[in-house]
Amino acid sequence: MVHLITEAVAFGWPFLVLVVGISFYKQAKTKDAATRQSMRFNTMVGLVAAFMLLIAVVNYRDNFGTSDGMLPISLVMITGLAFLMGIYFTNIGALMKIGGFMFFVAAALSGYGNWLPQVEGGFPPPEVKLDFQSMTSQQLADEGEKIIFGGLGQSKVQGAIGKGQCPLCHGFNQGFLSERAPNLWDIPARSKERLKHENYHMDDPGARDTAQTEAFEGSGTATTGQEYIAESHACPSCFVVPGFGVKGTNDKESPMPRIHKPPISLTIGELAAVDTWMYVREGVESPAYDEIASAYEKFIPEKDRPQASEGGDEAAAGGVLATGKEPITDLFMKAGCPACHTIPGIEGATGKVGPLLMEGSNAPKRLKDSGYEGRAKSVREYITESILNPSMYVVKDFPDNQMPKDFGQKLSAGAVNKIVDYLSSLEEGKDIPSLEEFN
Numbered sequence: 001m002v003h004l005i006t007e008a009v010a011f012g013w014p015f016l017v018l019v020v021g022i023s024f025y026k027q028a029k030t031k032d033a034a035t036r037q038s039m040r041f042n043t044m045v046g047l048v049a050a051f052m053l054l055i056a057v058v059n060y061r062d063n064f065g066t067s068d069g070m071l072p073i074s075l076v077m078i079t080g081l082a083f084l085m086g087i088y089f090t091n092i093g094a095l096m097k098i099g100g101f102m103f104f105v106a107a108a109l110s111g112y113g114n115w116l117p118q119v120e121g122g123f124p125p126p127e128v129k130l131d132f133q134s135m136t137s138q139q140l141a142d143e144g145e146k147i148i149f150g151g152l153g154q155s156k157v158q159g160a161i162g163k164g165q166c167p168l169c170h171g172f173n174q175g176f177l178s179e180r181a182p183n184l185w186d187i188p189a190r191s192k193e194r195l196k197h198e199n200y201h202m203d204d205p206g207a208r209d210t211a212q213t214e215a216f217e218g219s220g221t222a223t224t225g226q227e228y229i230a231e232s233h234a235c236p237s238c239f240v241v242p243g244f245g246v247k248g249t250n251d252k253e254s255p256m257p258r259i260h261k262p263p264i265s266l267t268i269g270e271l272a273a274v275d276t277w278m279y280v281r282e283g284v285e286s287p288a289y290d291e292i293a294s295a296y297e298k299f300i301p302e303k304d305r306p307q308a309s310e311g312g313d314e315a316a317a318g319g320v321l322a323t324g325k326e327p328i329t330d331l332f333m334k335a336g337c338p339a340c341h342t343i344p345g346i347e348g349a350t351g352k353v354g355p356l357l358m359e360g361s362n363a364p365k366r367l368k369d370s371g372y373e374g375r376a377k378s379v380r381e382y383i384t385e386s387i388l389n390p391s392m393y394v395v396k397d398f399p400d401n402q403m404p405k406d407f408g409q410k411l412s413a414g415a416v417n418k419i420v421d422y423l424s425s426l427e428e429g430k431d432i433p434s435l436e437e438f439n
Contacts (some may be wrong), residue, residue, distance in 0.1 A: 324414025
């Protein structure tokens with residue numbers, strides 16, 4: 001406020017001097033004492049009104065086009081000025097009061113408009129296709145961090161999850177206890193040790209006793225640390241780190257999805273960025289982009305390699321994932337549900353990290369669970385609550401804080417409703433409904 005007063009004096013002192021000068025000139029020509037006293041009073045009122053007008057003008061000038069909510073103050077001051085003038089200058093009182101009321105309405109509407117959350121207009125930013133091959137190691141590492149954690153600098157934020165969805169299961173810091181998947185701290189060095197494990201069978205993939213022995217027929221096995229990392233992403237079940245297999249499979253099958261496949265679908269460029277970040281963050285020199293890409297090409301057939309979208313390789317997981325207008329299968333894929341959950345009727349939804357989503361049967365049982373402390377009263381409410389606030393009730397044998405907690409921002413209301421509609425229709429012993437009903 002001090003700033004506004006100072007600016008108003010500096011901006012309008014000639015105007016104030018003129019008002020005072022004219023007043024004193026008229027008083028000097030008036031002989032009646034009562035009239036002169038009335039004129040002096042009116043001069044003071046006029047000075048206050050003029051000063052308010054100047055402050056309003058300065059405030060309007062300084063805050064026009066900004067989003068700090070200060071602009072309506074100008075209209076409020078002009079409203080006060082108009083009513084003040086209307087009271088003490090009766091010959092124009094009606095006009096001033098009408099004008100003051102109009103400014104009051106304008107100030108109220110403007111203030112309400114500034115109070116509402118603002119959406120910046122203008123053209124959308126141009127889509128830029130990322131050329132991973134021409135990036136430096138640091139640039140690749142930055143993009144890798146965005147893919148893993150959703151943004152640059154987010155690797156230090158607990159619960160940050162990007163397009164790659166890696167933090168859902170993996171830890172990335174020394175000493176961090178990873179219950180569902182190996183800790184990826186120092187993986188560039190430890191990947192070479194994995195090749196020497198007695199169950200890896202580097203020279204004879206046929207000797208492996210796992211759900212899948214090769215990424216594809218004839219691909220063979222990894223022979224370098226980088227190839228091991230690539231094979232682990234492309235074929236997680238080719239070698240399962242002891243203790244991290246699907247429960248009941250004796251470490252013959254990995255719960256990890258193949259991340260070049262839907263719903264994650266990382267391109268080779270994105271995979272190279274992820275790997276580069278894991279080297280750079282350890283202070284280790286990363287292999288060249290071409291070397292990393294060649295490692296992935298060894299284990300991913302050309303027909304299975306995801307292509308960059310028209311808008312370029314998307315490295316971040318920001319923005320809305322789904323609007324609800326998508327076919328139900330596409331909707332689940334965009335939300336990433338199949339990476340962790342098995343969803344009857346949805347092709348590719350065979351994840352084992354999270355619970356089976358047979359919610360038409362599961363939800364009623366969980367609502368009756370003595371450990372349930374949520375607010376849901378119906379199946380639909382329970383499913384919605386589980387999507388938007390997954391920690392409200394944690395299914396037995398599945399750790400908390402594994403499911404992303406930002407679906408409320410990344411899925412539209414229509415998308416959530418469509419997911420709830422489908423999941424609530426899945427019941428044990430009943431036929432899976434036609435997907436056409438939900439498209």
